[in-house]
Amino acid sequence: MKRTILIAAAALALAACGSSTRKKAASADRAATETRSPDMHTAETxxxxxxxxxxxxxxxxxxxxxxxxxxxxxxxxxxxxxxxxxxxxxxxxxxxxxxxxxxxxxxxxxxxxxxxxxxxxxxxxxxxxxxxxxxxxxxxxxxxxxxx
CATH class of the missing domain: 2.40.128.640 (Lipocalin)
Known part of the structure; x- marks a missing residue:
């Protein structure tokens, strides 16, 4: 029983780490896109x-x-x-x-x-x-x- 709980806890920990990594990567991609697109708002445009x-x-x-x-x-x-x-x-x-x-x-x-x-x-x-x-x-x- 203890073994099943430890395996389940380890699986949850790994899933949580993977989700966090994906979120960080997506956030970094958005930041890079925003950095590459300067605000070109002027009166003319x-x-x-x-x-x-x-x-x-x-x-x-x-x-x-x-x-x-x-x-x-x-x-x-x-x-x-x-x-x-x-x-x-x-x-x-x-x-x-x-x-x-x-x-x-x-x-x-x-x-x-x-x-x-x-x-x-x-x-x-x-x-x-x-x-x-x-x-x-x-x-x-x-x-x-x-x-x-």
Missing amino acids: SLDYKGTYTGTFPAADCPGIEMTLRLRDDGKYDLHMKYIDRRTEFDEQGTYTVEDNLLTLRPSDGDEPDYYKVEENRLRLLDAARQPITGELAAHYILTKQND
């Missing part, structure tokens, strides 16, 4: 950034500038700027690129490019050094995506 964005940017000599930016499917953009409480409006066209989370607007008239950080359903204006605008008005330099 993950976010639906094309569309129309609106917002009101601060202005020095009026209550603000109503901004409407349309990023088209063909890599071109249209920007409409309307100064509040004035009869002043401007339109700008050009091309855009998105690399990582950086949107670059290149006006067709040759002016300096503008830079935005692409975020979930919004664009944040960056300065010429491609850094977020800071200070009291920083939250006002954001364009929000509209449902087209």
Whole structure:
């Protein structure tokens, strides 16, 4: 009887060791696969950034500038700027690129490019050094995506 119990215990121990080894091997295979597949999520590949964005940017000599930016499917953009409480409006066209989370607007008239950080359903204006605008008005330099 003791012999039967010892054989049964040994069989259970061997089965448990084999199961553990298989689990460790499967876990190692998963880890190796995950290590080989780097996360390639960027605004260009993950976010639906094309569309129309609106917002009101601060202005020095009026209550603000109503901004409407349309990023088209063909890599071109249209920007409409309307100064509040004035009869002043401007339109700008050009091309855009998105690399990582950086949107670059290149006006067709040759002016300096503008830079935005692409975020979930919004664009944040960056300065010429491609850094977020800071200070009291920083939250006002954001364009929000509209449902087209």
